Amino acid sequence: MRGAWRNSWWLVLAAALVAGSGLRAGELDQVRESVRSPSESSASEATPPSREREKPRRARSEPRFECDDDDRWTDSDGLKLTGVLIASPFWLPHLALDDTFLNHGYVVAAPYEDASAAMLTTADPDVRMPAVFGRLQLDTLTDFGDLGRVGGNALIEVPQRFGVDTSFGYWHERLDGGSNALWLGDFNLVYRFAQSSRAQFRAGLGTNWLADDRGADFGVNFTYGFDFFPAKPWVMTQTFDMGTLGSASLARSQTTVGIVRHQWELFTGLELTRIGRADLTGWTNGVRVRF
DSSP, X not given: OHHHHHHHHHHHHHHHHHHHHXXXXXXXXXXXXXXXXXXXXXXXXXXXXOHHHHSOOOOOXXXXXXXXXXXXXXXXXXXXXXXXXHXXXXXXXXXXXXXXXXSEEEEOSSTTSSSSSSEEEESOTXXXXXXXXXXXXXXXXXXXSSEEEEEEEEEEEXXXXXXXXXXXXXXXXXXXXXXXEEEEEEEEEEEEEEEOSSEEEXXXXXEEEEEETTEEEEEEEEEEEEEEOOSTTEEEEEEEEEEEETTEEEEEEEEEEEEEXXXXXEEEEEEEEEETTEEOOEEEEEEEEEO
């Protein structure tokens, strides 16, 4: 009888340990669950609306003010104001940098080594400049715990302001009794919509992707970022990404501060990534080379 009780006790203890270990879900598992689970919007659409929402709202008596036709605020005015505010991240930098879209811009490979900080602009089509600008990046990320990443980024542009921006990252995580890993990245077509010798702003559209031993998932992406060269030898780079990945939403922000010498840059900064319910935030360090 005692032996049977001891055996059952060990079975209960083992089951509790297994259940406790199952509660230890890593961030990368939450990424997979968010990306590959049915979207919350579709679930909410399947749920019938409550009766309270179906009840018609009683009309409330509101004060009415008389005004002239010239001073009347219309819905079209509100739409115009909303459009201006939404487009402000594009037209404000364009005006601030006094960009006209008429000048050709050539991003220099070695910032601060000539009269221009990071770009040469000219309206003369006969001036010969490099046909392509490129920037390669290798970086690491750590959350000072169990999560880390090794990755990189590549940017290729032509003087006509169009370019290709792509990034990739191998994410790895230590778990109790094992490890977890997957690949995350994006591919975007970008346009340099505002430029000067001190700053360049880019925006574009593309796709997000995830790959692991279970398969691959994709989504749409919007990217926005800028490079700012305040004074030798400093450079600040900011990138925002918003979009989808599978059934999950994706938001990412990377802010770095670097020191450039010739074509090389050493940088450090903070990266915040949110995919569904998963938080992949950490400190990043790396190197960039321009050509």
